Amino acid sequence: MDGFHDLGGFQGFGKVPHTINSLSYKQVFKQDWEHLAYSLMFIGADHMKLFSVDEVRHAVERLDVRQHVGTEYYERYVIATATLMVEKGVITQAELDEALGSHFKLANPAHASGRPAITGRAPFEVGDRVVVRDEYVAGHIRVPAYVRGKEGVIQHRTTHLWPFPDAIGHGDLTAAHQPSYHVEFRVKDLWGDAADDGFVVVDLFESYLDKADRSQVVSA
């Protein structure tokens, strides 16, 4: 989903509001309600098994853009959990509105129903040059747009497998399990000279990748 949440490389933001080692981090929650964001999410995701954490991420992505920009981090997870609880039929919009005493604005409905993983291919190996598939996905996906269509080199293949986010993120419990790969990209290949030199490593599920065409590889 090409939403506002996909912030990598987005220009126009100011300085990160922090100076190194200036915080004790001892008070984890700054406001008395903040612990509810994750704990209520875990009641739905872990205790009730009502939805996956991937669906929570997608629900946050579905927040209306203006609301997304204007909300605090933990609040977005309250809205996402409330949205999924309503969509799964456990609670209703009317109950939320009544408890709040005004309209409880939820995330927008999904625009897609997800997609299955690509299966049956040989796994990639460390050192392989790969290209991130040049595809546009309306639903949940764990590819930041800044690597779409870009070439990188595999640094690591995970020894664990996980459900494909584009499927489980839409509640598809049949989602195929896959490894992910640490794919290293040159920053200059992503943003040309309008960036600092260096590397970015993105953790990409197998279905997001193809082997790069060797004939197009230019040796450095």
Next chain:
Amino acid sequence: MSTPVSTATTSTPGERARALFAVLKNKDLIPEGYIEQITQLMEHDWSPENGARVVAKAWVDPQFRALLLKDATAACAQFGYTGPQGEYVVALEDTPDLKNVIVCSLCSCTNWPVLGLPPEWYKGFEFRARLVREGRTVLRELGTELPSDVVVKVWDTSAESRYLVLPVRPQGSENMSEEALQKLVTKDVLIGVALPRVG
């Protein structure tokens, strides 16, 4: 005659969180003690002091260092630092020529049991948007100036791998105890935006 539903929100974030809590509580969907138990984990058990113990041990124990770099999940499990958002751990080894930094550009993914929950600035739009593209500049603004021959490598936490940075043991720490070394390893050092410093 009905009035149109306003799309403007007049309530506060806290009121909305408590409204969701009230609806779930009213339906008896909140198990006894569940919120208290997970809040204890988030506020106290998951802490950057855990990561500091892992790094300090790796600095003084070559065998543990080798394990941490080969299978960080097993290395952290020796301390009991496992759990949600820390099930597949990868340690990123800094060298004199390489600085690793962690971000989650798409949301906020962090190695909770080892680093603690992410701080506000890590989850903020500025860090998520800028670090992947201008890592060296962001580090300088945060207070970490790197020599131009040090390569910056940003790790975007976009799937299930959860990282911690294993920094270079700083000069001047040669005679320090493991416990004293732990104090050099702050949360910002584990995220990778700061370097450990003696004194």
